[in-house]
Amino acid sequence: MLALSLGGTAQAHDFWLQPQSWQVAPGKPLPFVVEVGHGSFRQQWGADGGHLLALSDLANGGAVDVRPLFKPGGEVPHLTRTFRREGLHIISLVSTNAASDLPAIRFNDYIKAEGLTPAIDGRTREGKMGTNGRELYSRRAKALVQVGRASRGDNALATRPIGLTLEIVPLRSPYALAADHILPVQILYEGRPLAGALVKLTSLEFDARPLRTIRSDAAGRASFEVPPVGDWLVNVIWTKPIAHPKADYLTTFSSLTFGYSAKRGR
Template identity: 40%
Template sequence: MRIWLVVGLALAAGAAQAHDFWIQPQAFAVEAGGATAITLQVGDGAERQRSSIPRRRIVRFEALTPDGTVRDLAGALTLGASGGDTAARFEAPGAHVLVLATDADGRSRLPAEKFNAYLVEEGLIPALEARKRAGRSEREGSERYRRAAKAIVQVDDGEGAAMRPAGLPLEIVPLAWPRTEAGRLPVRVLFEGKALAGALVKLTELTELTELAGGAGPQASRRTDAAGEAVFAAPSAGAWRLSVVWTKPLGPDADADFETTFATLSFGVSAPWPGACGRRTAGARRPGGRRP
């Protein structure tokens, strides 16, 4: 009975609202001194589009350089402009990390079945169990939410800032970058600065650097272990996005049931990693609807 309940919820997830949001450089690799246009994207497959998030909700937009310098990019945002939401120039060799954080003023409210389905789809089983303990499984669910996104832009060679935490409320940190462990991409998920166990991390391929594979779901998903770590097969050449969602219950006087953080890490691989496997695993379509 329990198995069929989970299956039914997963099938119903198509009506929930959990689209990924990510930073999309036009190029994930540039020469020293080179620049690239950058857009903020939201959606999946054919539903991908430029994000319409308002400027007032963005509380942090920076570039972390290989030597540890932090460059504030918020003043250069041109949201909705035809040439992109901003552009950035990268001088020093190594990996630079673009970092964006929003406030938690996003709001979502769903009927019970759709909200429960969304929790299953994103692997948020503790939240599902919390609703059950509180006797709220048959009631609508509400959350306030925020975004935490990173993108790696590679300038020539070197790790740079790629493997350093950025201090986001929820983030995915590569443990090997680049090619330091043949055939593997190990990552750690941090929530409020601590290793997060039991989080569902998804790996999705991006095509032509600017668009998601039409209609495709994640190529792979892994749940983090007690150390907050998950290991993927090293992706082949191309552009990729890792994503994770986590939520925590709020008190009875709060304006929502949960506070949720959606986090992504987008990056490019310029050549196949040693031992990389080209096979793709089938992925279910992500929930429908979209959040800015």
């Protein structure tokens, strides 16, 4: 287990979609909020619709653009969606880029704690560990919601990439885990498996620090034992150097959320 200690701006980058419930009946409105940060830094996202690049509801029947339902200006719930089709639904969100400029000591602590080796190696090699850390960053989030009864295509839908720049792809649906409660995931960056990223599992009911952190293997994979109750977040961060007048790195934050309203069967 790896305990991460991040403060201020870096901590606030943790970002996910939180529905009122993970299981809902067809035709019943379901509110969502967008959450940022963990522990004492946790808050609701205050951005307006201009920071929203995409917001989609994907089910076996296809994807629906639900950006028109987003409430701007930090109003909550940020989204209320009424699902008509039974089965698994994937709500996904993509934000626009924002800029961050941190003092050297804070940026160095952040990239080391998050295992961002492209920034660590690049700053070390170029002798820039004593300079401010400048990045452009954006966020990707997926929430898995079960609407009514499970359908035949749910597992295939859950395990199929949806094309996010940095994406956490479950290799089993979290709602159809075997008796071992093991959830394997694969991390994809720009469509390819990402090795060496720190992948974290966090209970959103006790979210001051991750329950477990695993470095993705050569195939971009990591596996977690997920307790059969509660709200769960898997998240990962990655970066790459860029040539930009206001930033040296382009960083992407990605999350996957799911949960259990009642204990899973064994």
